[in-house]
Amino acid sequence: MSLLELRAIKKTYLLGNSIFGKRKTVEAVKSVTLTLESGVCLGIVGESGSGKSTLGKIILGLEKPDQGEVLFQGKNLHSFKAKELKELRRNLQVVFQDCYSAVNPRLTIGEIIAEPLRNYERLTSSEEQKQVQGLLELVGLNPEDMYRYPSQFSGGQLQRINIARAIALKPKLIILDEAVSALDALVQVQILNLLAQLKEEFQLSYLFISHDLQAVNYIADRLAVMCKGEVVEWLDDMGQLERLEHPVSKKLLSSVLPQYPGFL
Ligand SMILES: Nc1ncnc2c1ncn2[C@@H]1O[C@H](COP(=O)(O)OP(=O)(O)OP(=O)(O)O)[C@@H](O)[C@H]1O
Ligand SMILES: [Mg+2]
Incomplete structure (x- = not known):
């Protein structure tokens, strides 16, 4: 049995208001079917507006298909x-x-990371502190950071804190939606390495959503390429990147493989 399965998912948004005539619609996701096995990182790439985040929101229950x-x-x-x-x-x-x-900028890092633990586990304050400090160390931060506030951290450090919170309950699946896209190249690699290491250690599965095939190539085991709300190409093995054929895939490939210099 797959960990996650999407069957013919469709999501259309209505745009504007309906006072004057028919409202315009945008088909964010047209008919997406895919599976994600346990312990696997599935990369979802595609250009801006191709429906990647909508798909993530549907899985999270933030949007209804x-x-x-x-x-x-x-x-x-x-x-x-x-x-x-x-x-x-x-x-x-x-x-x-x-x-x-x-x-939440008003909470300490300790309170931020402890939030899921408080929702799901009844820990004493010393147990909670131990877990929070362990999580901080796991993501490469200092246990003492639990007393500091978000404004005192860099973007990369803050993303480590978000990752610590996401793994606090040892989930089965983490959806990473452009999770490294705002970081500079070196920090991206560091966070990708951290994610890869945590995936091995806790047998996590990832849905890694990005417009950046290079980042996806770094961490993903499998790949789905989205274009205009549809999965247009699928790879079971990232070693076969050069086999991608769709024009969107080739355009994204040009950022990864120098032999694909241009678009179309
Ligand atoms: N709440 C919404 N209301 C109306 N249209 C929306 C809404 N959310 C997304 N859309 C539209 O749906 C389409 C897909 O959007 P989505 O955010 O899923 O794309 P994306 O692939 O994540 O893009 P990006 O790489 O820019 O994050 C876009 O045309 C977008 O404008
Ligand atoms: Mg998005």
């Missing part, structure tokens, strides 16, 4: 009862691009 099914461990998300939904939220975490808006 017009059609299609999302199955987590073989079970349709929409049939989940309250208790199962709570368990699902434990197993499904997310890290977004904007590391600053993902944290």
